[in-house]
Amino acid sequence: MSTTRQIVCGSCGRINRLPAERAAQSARCGACHQPMFTAHPIEVDEEAFSRHVASSDIPVLVDVWAPWCGPCRTMAPMFERAAQQLEPNVRLLKLNSDNAPALSSRLNISGIPTLLLMRGGREIARHSGTMDARSIVAWTESNLTRS
Template sequence: MSETRQIVCGHCGRTNRLPAERTPEGARCGACHQPMFTGHPIEVDEEAFGRHVVNSDIPVLVDVWAPWCGPCRAMAPMFERAAQQLEPQIRLLKLNSDNAPALSSRLNITGIPTLLLMRGGREIARHAGAMDARSIVAWTQASLTRS
């Protein structure tokens, strides 16, 4: 049996197994048949966050933000652009800290926006403060290389 990677669908939340030799580009969910990657971050709640972080074999980049935060709103289009460059090697998620205060507390979020880079269910890098798309991509790739 060939090796597989697990990837969580951004549409229905089901975990899909993808053969390791197959690129995730163009892959569709076995349950909902939607594309696994769209080049856009996925808005998640606490439950979906857990599914993506624990069940995905690919790294997950999380933007912890709030709608009232000016720097968060300014960074939103930059995070969107970064998704177009980083997917499908990395899943990008947006977590509204106002809607998930308990999770934000468990993650020790003390300021927003905060980027969390996670792999294998654990945090491998963190950055507080707004960044442009180029910086988000460079920071993510450098952090993955270091870990």
């Protein structure tokens, strides 16, 4: 019997079951037929954030940011480059803290940019401040290995 992984589509938000032996990089959503992974972070609202964190069998790396934040704008292309290296093993999300103040409060975000690494619906690591792409990848992989 084949085991499956649940992965949330970045385009339509539907939960897809992907056989473990199938390459996730080339997978398409069963509902909208869009690629499951595009090597780009996904902009999410509170609902999409919750769906990805609660329903995905792969780890989720979240960049909590705001458009007025200079360091956030500086780190954005670095987070984009990190997606090219981390997907499809990690889903990268961008959460605008201005558009989701209640969620930011629940997550205890006290400064931005903040990276949250989540697995199985819970936070396993956090980093506040900017990082370059190489550091984002190394930090993510290191924390995934430890948890």
